Amino acid sequence: MQNDNFLIQQLKDKDELALSLLYDKYAGAIYSVIVKMVRDEGKAQNLLQDTFMTVWDKAESYDASKGRFYTWIFRIARNKTLNFLRKVEPLIQTDDFSVYDSKEEAISIDARYLELNGAITTLEQHHKEAIELVYFKGLTHKEAHQQMNVPLGTFKSYVRQALKQLRKAYTKSLSVLLLILNAL
Amino acid sequence: MDKKTILDNGLLEQYLLGELNAQECEQIEQVLAFDTELKAQFDAIEKDFETLGLENAIEPPKGIKYQLIQDIREAKDTKNNRSNTNLKYYLGIAASVAALLMLGNFWMYNELNEVKDQLQTVETEKTELNDKLNKQIDNDIALFSTIAHPDTEQYVLKGNTLMPDGKVVSYVNHSTKSVVINTERLPKLDAEHDYQMWADVEGEMINMGVIAKDQNLMAMNYIDHAESLNITIEPAGGNDHPTVSQLVTNVYLN
Numbered sequence: 001m002q003n004d005n006f007l008i009q010q011l012k013d014k015d016e017l018a019l020s021l022l023y024d025k026y027a028g029a030i031y032s033v034i035v036k037m038v039r040d041e042g043k044a045q046n047l048l049q050d051t052f053m054t055v056w057d058k059a060e061s062y063d064a065s066k067g068r069f070y071t072w073i074f075r076i077a078r079n080k081t082l083n084f085l086r087k088v089e090p091l092i093q094t095d096d097f098s099v100y101d102s103k104e105e106a107i108s109i110d111a112r113y114l115e116l117n118g119a120i121t122t123l124e125q126h127h128k129e130a131i132e133l134v135y136f137k138g139l140t141h142k143e144a145h146q147q148m149n150v151p152l153g154t155f156k157s158y159v160r161q162a163l164k165q166l167r168k169a170y171t172k173s174l175s176v177l178l179l180i181l182n183a184l
Numbered sequence: 185m186d187k188k189t190i191l192d193n194g195l196l197e198q199y200l201l202g203e204l205n206a207q208e209c210e211q212i213e214q215v216l217a218f219d220t221e222l223k224a225q226f227d228a229i230e231k232d233f234e235t236l237g238l239e240n241a242i243e244p245p246k247g248i249k250y251q252l253i254q255d256i257r258e259a260k261d262t263k264n265n266r267s268n269t270n271l272k273y274y275l276g277i278a279a280s281v282a283a284l285l286m287l288g289n290f291w292m293y294n295e296l297n298e299v300k301d302q303l304q305t306v307e308t309e310k311t312e313l314n315d316k317l318n319k320q321i322d323n324d325i326a327l328f329s330t331i332a333h334p335d336t337e338q339y340v341l342k343g344n345t346l347m348p349d350g351k352v353v354s355y356v357n358h359s360t361k362s363v364v365i366n367t368e369r370l371p372k373l374d375a376e377h378d379y380q381m382w383a384d385v386e387g388e389m390i391n392m393g394v395i396a397k398d399q400n401l402m403a404m405n406y407i408d409h410a411e412s413l414n415i416t417i418e419p420a421g422g423n424d425h426p427t428v429s430q431l432v433t434n435v436y437l438n
Binding site for chain 2: 016019020023024027028029030031032033035045048049052053056065066067068070071074075078079113116117118119120131134135136140141156159160163166167170
């Protein structure tokens, strides 16, 4: 984090190397989110580049006291991608708020780009789906609960529960890591 | 908006994901700024989401980063170029204006010098003219005072057969020893000849002066004991001795 703060300051000072290092750290995670939302590698790549261009241009407006740098980039990427989807495919949005379902078959994309990895795969199906919808598919809570066909309150508790499970998994892996480090 | 509302409605998650509008965001941020416990909770969720993202990272093609850096450099260059071009443009205008001003100044300086020279010439001419006029006036006054003098006697020199239509009126004053003649009626001579006036003193012709062609009234040399006044035609500039054959008029003095 200390390292990030320094890089972010450098980024605000228009240091290309700082952008390059921050890109290396976060582009993969952001690209994953974008590609799962847009389901098109070429478009996702354009959006990723566009996102980091905005990161470069608007770095000055990032306020560390309001949240993590990753969260800031995530929001930029999510907004850009949603705007893009609304603009180019307005007819695809159907009554059930699903931006994608009606087009699912038409899109060809490497299936592993849509797969989830890590701790989320250990969650129960409905927890996993709740997180996937709001985090990786760009749906709002209101859209997602309709998609899952459960009341909004229930959906919110799914998200909360899922996060709790994830935290447990991450803390555990962190403990293991610490144990290993201690052992060394 | 209070902490309970935020937690019950899962607003932290929605805020983090960017689902809320600007007004809602502001309200959440206000609460987070003062509630350290809630802020800690938010930090934890942020960290979880970040870990989740990083766990699911997909490496984008290398070309994207390269392209990104290229685009940034190009944008920077364009910006620099534009400001350079602007700077050059403005410098160009400034240089042109400066050049015009310099040319203008140079022109005005030349004009000023020319006007100064002209003024100098006019001043000189005026002085010369003044002198000339003053001299002329002095001269005229002298002539008229001679003519008007009570002791002045008038003698008319009538032309002989060589100058039947010509005459000269002379004014002689023995007390002031001056002679003035009126040559209005003298026929014009060519450039090679002049009229010259002589005084006859005991049989000797004494030069009284060459008569100017451009004056109607002029003073001649007064010669003491002159018995007569004579006018001859002589080569231009006058002669040492009168050419008697060219005598055109004479008059005896009383």
